[in-house]
Amino acid sequence: MLKVENFLLDPALPISLIGTRWEGQVNFMNCAWFTRLEVSPYLYGISIQQQHFTHKAINRNKVFSINIPNTELIAKADAVGLTSGRDHDKSNVFDVFTGEYENAPMIKGSLLAYECDLVNAVELAPHTEEYPRAHTLFVGKVKNIWADKSAVQDSALRFDDMKPVFWTWAPRCYWTIGARKEEAFNIENKKLIPPK
Numbered sequence: 001m002l003k004v005e006n007f008l009l010d011p012a013l014p015i016s017l018i019g020t021r022w023e024g025q026v027n028f029m030n031c032a033w034f035t036r037l038e039v040s041p042y043l044y045g046i047s048i049q050q051q052h053f054t055h056k057a058i059n060r061n062k063v064f065s066i067n068i069p070n071t072e073l074i075a076k077a078d079a080v081g082l083t084s085g086r087d088h089d090k091s092n093v094f095d096v097f098t099g100e101y102e103n104a105p106m107i108k109g110s111l112l113a114y115e116c117d118l119v120n121a122v123e124l125a126p127h128t129e130e131y132p133r134a135h136t137l138f139v140g141k142v143k144n145i146w147a148d149k150s151a152v153q154d155s156a157l158r159f160d161d162m163k164p165v166f167w168t169w170a171p172r173c174y175w176t177i178g179a180r181k182e183e184a185f186n187i188e189n190k191k192l193i194p195p196k
Ligand SMILES: Cc1cc2nc3c(=O)[nH]c(=O)nc-3n(C[C@H](O)[C@H](O)[C@H](O)COP(=O)(O)O)c2cc1C
Pocket: 015, 027, 028, 029, 030, 031, 032, 033, 034, 047, 048, 049, 051, 052, 053, 054, 055, 078, 080, 081, 082, 083, 084, 085, 086, 135, 167
């Protein structure tokens, strides 16, 4: 193994687009730091820099959406990750629809879109000179799930052709899913570790 001192070496992470609204302005930002946190309640976490426009909107509205783009949306997803709602109106970047929450707009054509209620917010570091890019972990409870019709079949996702987007910092690049590998939760694999 090689010991590395590079904070950019994350594995490829799936990206999401976080939807909010601020005084009529629809806003989306690119967010790779998101993850499912709990089975029941159905919780997702998103880590959002405290300076972002999105941060302000979530704090006030207490709702947001998480949209999972496919590869056709890469350029637009990148664009909303390079521009802030403070000085760019991103309302018309995507074809938008609204579900239950006016302040959690969603993107038509997303593979999946989750409408979330904010249930917790954890400041991961204080926003000081030492941590100018401090993030808050917003925990959202999924209220409604929307799926692109073509991405779902028999209550499962069609991974063979749905093309979710992954991102790496080094190299700076977007990727999509590769070859299907082994079965997950395969009881046979348990045999690799004998019981005590
Ligand atoms: C690929 C990619 C992933 C990103 N992931 C995150 C993230 O997880 N958290 C975050 O706070 N910012 C992330 N960003 C940066 C924000 O998307 C960006 O700063 C955006 O302009 C913020 O928009 P807003 O000010 O309108 O909220 C990411 C950007 C890119 C391009």
